[in-house]
Amino acid sequence: MVTEKIIPKRESMQANIRIQRFTPGRDRSPYYDNFSLEVDTGTTILAALHAIKDEQDSSLTFRAFCRSAICGSCTVRVNGRSVLACSTQLLPILKDFRKGSVTIEPMANLPVLRDLVVDIDPILEKLSKMHPYLVENPERVPEALERESLMSQEELNEFDYMTDCILCGACYSACSSVKADGTYAGPLTIAKAYRFSVDVRDDFRGTRNQAAVDQGLWSCVQCRKCIRVCPKDTRPADSVRRARKLTIDDGIQDTPGSRRAKAYTADIERYGQVNKPMLPVVVFGTRGWDAIEAAEAGLRKHNIKPTREVCTLDGKDGAAKVFEKVREVEQQKQEDKP
Ligand code: SF4
């Protein structure tokens, strides 16, 4: 039988590549340069940047090392989306966006050092406060290293999905909460802390939990942008959510975020929906009344009658049954624990 060799169809296109330029101390503000480049099937953003640097403007500055989506150093924003330059092909983007034009900018939420290179020290500083390493639990890690510290598949599954993180910072660049509040630790740092905290060989969970709370664990708005941009599919927003549960389960219960989470749960069980008008009081205590009164005054100005009532949804009994079932399952899990 004669087998026919399949040759992939190659395409090419003339691209207009718009790149943000900025040298602090020399330029008053960022500006854009346009470069025209012939782009083929398979040309990556990184290959295009190299071609521009080699053939058109040697002063263009960007960062990259492995070219294999491993080192995490080449993250940039392409048409506003944070991506790895070395593993993102240009042609499909050019076809999708503005017919042959693409804009490349440095990562967001970090200071620019030059052109597409950002200072990642703020991430590293936040990460170091999370103790992102294993502190051996003597009950699980043998003192002498002639034996392995074994764990079950279930124990590994607790954090295995996070181990592919390459610290590229794409999630940090995309994060709405970091943008709103620069002191928030960011998705990758919280996720890294969580990865070690649920490792059965670790003995430092309490300190890490408190570090996560202190660095804004409850500031995340669960917009899930970090999940959408992560090139390794490590789902950092899920780790943030699980880290919150972990801190509550471990006894850190008196934070605005944990009070809000408890109020949500209690309201949904009781009414079938969240009693939003009263949330500020539940979360911030008597200080919350000021917020409520200010909101009510604002509504009255527009002839809208404020209400503190929460109506009970028809589905409330269904919600209560779901809670009952969840508690049954949780109790069963506790009983099944070895
Ligand atoms: S889900 Fe949370 S951590 Fe992720 S991008 Fe949104 S705010 Fe940031």
Ligand code: SF4
């Ligand atoms: S979680 Fe994903 S996006 Fe964030 S640093 Fe790790 S690999 Fe990059």
Ligand code: FES
């Ligand atoms: S150059 Fe290493 S991840 Fe892109």
